Amino acid sequence: MTTVAGTRVRKYHLALIGVAVLILLMSLVRVISGQNDITSSGTFxxxxxxSVPIGLAGLGGLWAERAGVVNIGLEGMMVLGTWFAGWAGYQWGPVAALVAGLLAGAVGGLIHAVATVTFGVDHIISGVAINLLGPGVTRFLSEVLYKEGTPAGEAGAGITTSPPLKGEGIDVSLPFLSSGPDLLGSLERTHWFLLSDLAGILRGLTHGVNVLVILAVLMLPLTFFVLWNTAFGLRLRSAGENPWAAESLGVNVYLIKYVAVVISGAFAGLGGVFLVFVSTKYVEGQTGGRGFIGLAAMIFGNWRPGGLAGGAALFGYADGLQLRSSGAVTSFLLFGAVLLLIYIGLRIRAMLAPVQTEVAVTGSTRDYTLLAGAAAGAIVLVWLWMTVDKLPNEFVYITPHVLTLLVLLVASQRLRMPKADGVRYRRGEQH
Structure with a gap:
């Protein structure tokens, strides 16, 4: 137990060191490139x-897949959440929108559970069907309820949009960091190395935060506590690792899978509610593939809440940076070059260690190949950064999606999915 606790502490320390190094590199790139939006409070x-809708969709995928059910229908469940949140919100306000969006996403999860758990439908096929069903159902409902002549139509709605929500969202600023004079804002505007960057990051994360953002962030530690520190979480994860072993210990695997997938849909629906709150109404297509990116963030995080949070933050930052400044996106080229140089330095340090075995000698050949590739990549990235003044808008817009593919390519080398994820389960039928 002491060894496990010590390993966990070391992982936390490494994570904190990694965050500190990342902020230091971002500050360095900001100073060199002159792109202040890299660490500005507006960008963060x-x-x-x-990041919030991506993280909520990723949490939905985490709950389902930890129970052994692949859920690529997160996008369709988010779409259901957005429509019903917009429909209830314009009539009864934000609380009704929250409840309606959660229930709509949960219903989508229930449909997926019935198909995969009860009838044994292939999980991918069922998920694709949900993704097709969500937009189709919402478009049909919009044409019926928002057409001209209905109360909603008279409020200015159309086939692709709902009337605005009643009431206003609740924004709060965190105490101590945001009370009194805007010290963080003043420090950010100095553009000092590292200090202004820390001020910009803290100010962006603490000023005018929506209550739903706080709720979504709290869902991460809550999910970790429930899945890794409760008997229910142990049963749920056992259903995703070996459902027949769990069955032999008296676990109702069918019930566990149903509960997990319904909760998964509710999280996806909550992500849709957040999108409606941001735009103050439902708009067709406003999910923008975030359900799929959330699934990618979950895989990047190795099916764990902490890694999921990092993946969602990465994709959210890339999206936010391209919205704030298309010129700042080119800083990713310089940032990537710096990371490659750090990698080269670490590999050289490892290679300078005494070579004692034939295996180590064989490995050094591979090291030289990796070093050559990393050096060539760093040179190319620096050259692109120096020669490309401004990226085409088409490339800027797809930056988050390109980043998704690159991150998954790198992360795929260390992934460990639940062993029974996607496996068809039937009571008493050992595979």
Missing amino acids: AAALML
Whole structure:
């Protein structure tokens, strides 16, 4: 137990050191490139808002897949959440929108559970069906309820949009960091190395934060506590690792899978509610593939809440940066070059260690190949950064999606999915 606790502490320390190094590199790139939006409070405020729906969708995928059910229908469940949140919100206000969006996403999860758990439908096929069903159902409902002549139509709605929500969202600023004079804002405007960057990051993450953002962030530690520190969480994860072993110990695997997938849909629906709150109404297509990016963030995080949070933050930051400044996106080229140089330095340090075995000698050949590739990549990235003044808008817009593919490519080398994820389960039928 002591060894496990010690390993966990070391992982936390490494994570904190990694965050500190990342902030230091971002500050260095900001100074060299002159792109102040890299660490501005506006960029991080936008990144926080854009990360939340991705993180909520990823949490939905985490709950389902930890129970052994692949859920690629998160996008369709988010779409259901957005429509019903907009429909209830314009009539009864934000609380009704929250409840309606949660229930709509949960219903989508229930449909997926019935198909996969009860009838044994292939999980991918069922998820694709949900993704097709969500937009189709919402478009049909919009044409019926928002057409001209209905109360909603008279409020200015159309086939692709709902009337605005009643009431206003609740924004709060965290105490101590945001009370009194805007010290963080003043420090950010100095553009000092590291200090102004820390001020910009803290100001963006603490000023004018929506209550739903705080709720979504709290869901991460809550999910970790429930899944890794409760008997229910142990049963749920056992259903995703070996459902027949769990069955032999008296676990109702069918019930566990149903509960997990319904909760998964509710999280996806909550992500849709957040999008409606941000835009103050439902708009067709406003999910923008965030359900799929949330699934990618979950895989990047190795099916764990902490890694999921990092993946969602990465994708949200890339999206927020391209919204704030298309020129700042080119700083990713320089940032990537710096990371490659750090990698080269670490590999050289490892290679300078005494070579004692034939295996180590064989490995050094591979090291030289990796070093050559990393050096060539760093040179190319620096050259692109120096020669490309401004990226085409088409490339800027797809930056988050390109980043999704690159991150998954790198992360795929260390992934460990639940062993029974996607496996068809039937009571008493050992595979």
